[in-house]
Amino acid sequence: MIKIFIKKLIKNRTITLNIQSTEPKIYAIVGKSGIGKSTLLNIIAGLEEAEEYNIEIQKEKLSFQQHLIKVQDRKIGYLFQDYQLFPHMTVQENIHYMKSPNKETEQLINHLRIANCLNQYPSTLSGGESQRVALCRVLSVKPNLLLLDEPFSSLDDETKEEGMELIKYIFKTWQIPIILVSHSKKEVQTLADEVIEIK
Numbered sequence: 001m002i003k004i005f006i007k008k009l010i011k012n013r014t015i016t017l018n019i020q021s022t023e024p025k026i027y028a029i030v031g032k033s034g035i036g037k038s039t040l041l042n043i044i045a046g047l048e049e050a051e052e053y054n055i056e057i058q059k060e061k062l063s064f065q066q067h068l069i070k071v072q073d074r075k076i077g078y079l080f081q082d083y084q085l086f087p088h089m090t091v092q093e094n095i096h097y098m099k100s101p102n103k104e105t106e107q108l109i110n111h112l113r114i115a116n117c118l119n120q121y122p123s124t125l126s127g128g129e130s131q132r133v134a135l136c137r138v139l140s141v142k143p144n145l146l147l148l149d150e151p152f153s154s155l156d157d158e159t160k161e162e163g164m165e166l167i168k169y170i171f172k173t174w175q176i177p178i179i180l181v182s183h184s185k186k187e188v189q190t191l192a193d194e195v196i197e198i199k
């Protein structure tokens, strides 16, 4: 179950986001550059404030003014556009930063094919590897909602295809709502159950 209502004033324009569903779905947020798509993801993640907002995921109210839930206590996985891996930590340390090693994370590491990169530093990873490491870190906390901000923008076509397959796999196996911000028609057509255009 997911219910999200946001009203946000950005540079004298008000943008709104309204999502409601009892079933998990993949939502694509589209709209022209600078309209406020990443800002909406930041508000959902609890990183930015909005004029009005009400967010419920799995019947848990995340940000209803008086009952604000701390960012670290929200079970939201947020994959940033540039992945934001900690450069001074190895892949292993990055993955276990949020959650100590356990069987599920180990399975994820194997599924995401990053077991052979565990001792490398982020600067030595390829784009696809960086994306898979960042996804692994985000999924290790078992999120109830996954936010993806242009997750494939820095990848070549083949790696993009792999990334999209991965997102489909995560959705199928985890059955959690996914909100994707994308500029790519192909990504939106391939992945989204519902397209939301921000105006």
Ligand SMILES: Nc1ncnc2c1ncn2[C@@H]1O[C@H](COP(=O)(O)OP(=O)(O)OP(=O)(O)O)[C@@H](O)[C@H]1O
Pocket (backbone or CB within 6 Å): 010, 011, 031, 032, 033, 034, 035, 036, 037, 038, 039, 040
């Ligand atoms: N930290 C900030 N300080 C001031 N203005 C900001 C900040 N972050 C974003 N903005 C402004 O807010 C507006 C919305 O930005 P946002 O990144 O949400 O847009 P977007 O739709 O995701 O853009 P893009 O598609 O280009 O990534 C932009 O006009 C941007 O300049």
